[in-house]
Amino acid sequence: MSKGIMKHRSKRLNFWLLLLITCVLTLCGIYISLTNGTFDISAKDVIRTLLRIDSNGDHDLVIFDFRLPRIVLGALVGFGLGIAGAVLQGITRNSLADPGIIGIHAAAGAFVVLFMFISAGTMETPGWFSILSMPMFGFLGGLVAVALLYMFARQHGEFNPQQLILVGIALASGFGAVTLYVSLKMDPQNFEAAAVWLAGSVYNATWEQVLSTLPWLIVLIPVIWSRAAVLDLMQLHEVSVKGVGVATGRERQLLLLCAVGLVSACVSVSGSIGFVGLIAPHIARRLIGNSYRYIIPLCGMIGMLMVVICDFIGKTVFAPAELAVGIVISIIGVPYFIYLLFKTRTG
Amino acid sequence: MKLPASLKMASLLVLGIALIIFTSVLSVLYGTKSITYGTVWNAMFHLDPDNIDHMIIITSRIPRVAGALLIGAFLAVSGALMQGMTRNYLASPSIMGISDGSVFAVTLCMIVMPEASSMSMILYSLAGSLLGAALVFGTAKLLPGGTSPVTLAILGTIIGTFLGGVSQALASYFQVSQNISFWYNARLHMMDPALIKLAIPFAIVGLTLGFLMSRPVTMLSLGEETAAGLGMKVALVKSLTMLSVVILTGISVAIAGKIGFIGLIIPHITRYMVGQDYRKIIPFAAFFGALFLAACDLISRFINFPFETPVGVVTALFGVPFFLYLVKTRGGGSA
Numbered sequence: 001m002s003k004g005i006m007k008h009r010s011k012r013l014n015f016w017l018l019l020l021i022t023c024v025l026t027l028c029g030i031y032i033s034l035t036n037g038t039f040d041i042s043a044k045d046v047i048r049t050l051l052r053i054d055s056n057g058d059h060d061l062v063i064f065d066f067r068l069p070r071i072v073l074g075a076l077v078g079f080g081l082g083i084a085g086a087v088l089q090g091i092t093r094n095s096l097a098d099p100g101i102i103g104i105h106a107a108a109g110a111f112v113v114l115f116m117f118i119s120a121g122t123m124e125t126p127g128w129f130s131i132l133s134m135p136m137f138g139f140l141g142g143l144v145a146v147a148l149l150y151m152f153a154r155q156h157g158e159f160n161p162q163q164l165i166l167v168g169i170a171l172a173s174g175f176g177a178v179t180l181y182v183s184l185k186m187d188p189q190n191f192e193a194a195a196v197w198l199a200g201s202v203y204n205a206t207w208e209q210v211l212s213t214l215p216w217l218i219v220l221i222p223v224i225w226s227r228a229a230v231l232d233l234m235q236l237h238e239v240s241v242k243g244v245g246v247a248t249g250r251e252r253q254l255l256l257l258c259a260v261g262l263v264s265a266c267v268s269v270s271g272s273i274g275f276v277g278l279i280a281p282h283i284a285r286r287l288i289g290n291s292y293r294y295i296i297p298l299c300g301m302i303g304m305l306m307v308v309i310c311d312f313i314g315k316t317v318f319a320p321a322e323l324a325v326g327i328v329i330s331i332i333g334v335p336y337f338i339y340l341l342f343k344t345r346t347g
Numbered sequence: 348m349k350l351p352a353s354l355k356m357a358s359l360l361v362l363g364i365a366l367i368i369f370t371s372v373l374s375v376l377y378g379t380k381s382i383t384y385g386t387v388w389n390a391m392f393h394l395d396p397d398n399i400d401h402m403i404i405i406t407s408r409i410p411r412v413a414g415a416l417l418i419g420a421f422l423a424v425s426g427a428l429m430q431g432m433t434r435n436y437l438a439s440p441s442i443m444g445i446s447d448g449s450v451f452a453v454t455l456c457m458i459v460m461p462e463a464s465s466m467s468m469i470l471y472s473l474a475g476s477l478l479g480a481a482l483v484f485g486t487a488k489l490l491p492g493g494t495s496p497v498t499l500a501i502l503g504t505i506i507g508t509f510l511g512g513v514s515q516a517l518a519s520y521f522q523v524s525q526n527i528s529f530w531y532n533a534r535l536h537m538m539d540p541a542l543i544k545l546a547i548p549f550a551i552v553g554l555t556l557g558f559l560m561s562r563p564v565t566m567l568s569l570g571e572e573t574a575a576g577l578g579m580k581v582a583l584v585k586s587l588t589m590l591s592v593v594i595l596t597g598i599s600v601a602i603a604g605k606i607g608f609i610g611l612i613i614p615h616i617t618r619y620m621v622g623q624d625y626r627k628i629i630p631f632a633a634f635f636g637a638l639f640l641a642a643c644d645l646i647s648r649f650i651n652f653p654f655e656t657p658v659g660v661v662t663a664l665f666g667v668p669f670f671l672y673l674v675k676t677r678g679g680g681s682a
Contacts (some may be wrong), residue, residue: 078616148671153674163674166499167674169504170670170671173608174663175606175662177659179658180657180659180660181660184656184657274508318519321519321520321522323519327512327515329514329518330508330511331509331513334506341502342489
């Protein structure tokens with residue numbers, strides 16, 4: 001008994017420690033991203049600019065218009081995608097589920113491109129309305145993808161793990177084709193914007209985008225976190241979960257909707273950044289174990305760290321050319337993922 | 348009354364050839380600019396180099412049809428060989444990372460030697476598809492249970508993503524992105540007749556090898572133990588089959604870029620029509636593949652008239668529902 005409590009306590013300690021470490025690392029990443037770039041700004045100047053002490057126009061421009069929105073957006077997107085990945089893996093009980101792999105990114109992306117296309121004539125400069133409604137359209141796309149997944153990947157009322165992945169691969173390429181088709185119908189200028197966005201980048205981030213994503217995260221993440229215990233139970237067998245008295249169907253749908261909402265909000269501002277939702281939960285689980293109460297926040301932090309660091313890499317390694325953060329993450333993420341597969345299969 | 352098998356085969360063959368001719372004629376006649384029969388006839392037999400219509404036919408329409416037919420056949424045959432050999436109903440060159448390997452190698456080639464000839468592009472493309480296949484199947488071999496259809500499909504997809512990512516990174520670093528995306532996207536509409544001619548020897552080798560392997564692949568499709576029990580050298584057959592797949596996919600990418608789904612769906616349709624014997628499946632897959640791609644190419648000119656749509660969009664239009672159907676009916680089991 002007392003041993004159990006001890007273990008619990010040390011796990012809790014561990015959790016806070018890990019959270020602190022990831023926070024510090026992310027802050028380091030943010031600091032480096034803020035100070036380095038096409039032209040370097042010293043730490044002192046950064047702080048002065050941020051605190052509005054005797055600010056200088058150039059620094060204001062670089063930090064407030066270019067670097068800061070990009071970093072903040074990257075961090076938000078990473079946070080959202082990491083958590084969405086954890087939820088999806090939890091409710092499908094499939095450690096390979098990732099919003100990108102099961103086609104939600106592609107679907108949200110296709111709808112956002114469609115929206116850009118339809119509204120292209122009416123808005124020369126993207127106004128508030130369009131920026132705020134983009135995530136809604138993404139959400140609609142995500143829902144379509146989920147509906148298709150429900151139609152094709154379920155057997156006897158449960159997701160078949162293998163079919164889920166396969167249907168996802170098919171959906172991703174199908175929606176990818178739709179996106180390609182729609183984006184080719186656009187005029188060149190919009191096409192350029194769509195192409196940059198599709199590769200999964202935060203490089204033309206704006207504060208409006210940050211504001212359009214933030215509400216989704218603020219509303220959905222607490223809902224997800226409050227259901228951590230349900231997610232824990234879902235790792236058990238379906239029958240025993242029902243036995244404990246959890247309305248699995250309803251809870252699962254609610255969580256799924258939340259996850260899709262998170263993914264759509266992220267995809268609609270940053271395009272398809274893959275592998276964050278896949279890898280962050282794996283790392284989190286290895287660090288802290290299987291309790292979702294700890295996994296969810298940790299996943300968010302890990303995702304945040306990944307996107308911030310990878311965006312910095314993509315921005316600087318090939319400077320002045322920029323590499324979309326999605327590409328950097330897939331280059332780093334795939335070998336790690338294969339390593340994980342080896343670990344889990346042989347271990 | 349049931350038709351005798353040979354009669355059924357013969358009628359399928361005749362129907363296939365008739366449809367191919369029909370599609371080819373339509374493809375030559377219709378496009379952004381429609382051309383009359385008389386002009387085509389004249390272009391074929393009394394070429395007038397000053398007549399624009401004649402030049403369109405000779406330099407654009409005819410190579411395009413020829414390319415579509417050839418690539419459709421190559422991809423369908425390599426898909427059929429892979430599905431038979433691995434007993435995996437999801438095996439196909441685009442899902443298994445082979446096309447991505449090819450794109451990767453072509454990217455490297457463009458960076459290392461920007462002035463490379465078309466011939467060395469083809470060779471690089473071949474080497475790349477070999478690399479892609481080796482990576483995917485090598486990893487699958489090392490993983491316990493890695494050769495199950497689903498794991499293989501996932502491995503193929505993510506290794507493909509990886510190779511694609513690395514290619515894109517290299518391309519943007521060395522500032523050849525535009526050339527690469529030109530290669531990478533299916534480009535049947537700008538078929539280079541010289542490239543097709545260069546590819547023909549490889550195609551002959553690849554297809555002959557494929558046809559020669561059709562008998563052993565039939566045995567393999569019954570199971571490796573059975574095949575070995577019948578006295579077959581399994582390793583040799585597998586490597587020769589893989590070689591054929593690599594050659595056929597490599598030259599397809601070299602000629603026309605990445606085109607998905609043909610290698611996946613055509614073998615299934617063929618199997619449905621002619622049965623389980625790969626001696627029939629492989630030649631018929633070549634026919635149906637050629638027909639399918641030529642038809643998709645024709646459709647791609649009209650979806651967004653007068654602009655061309657990448658043919659990959661059209662193949663996906665047919666391919667995705669079919670893929671979903673396969674998954675729904677076959678589940679995660681083996682072929």
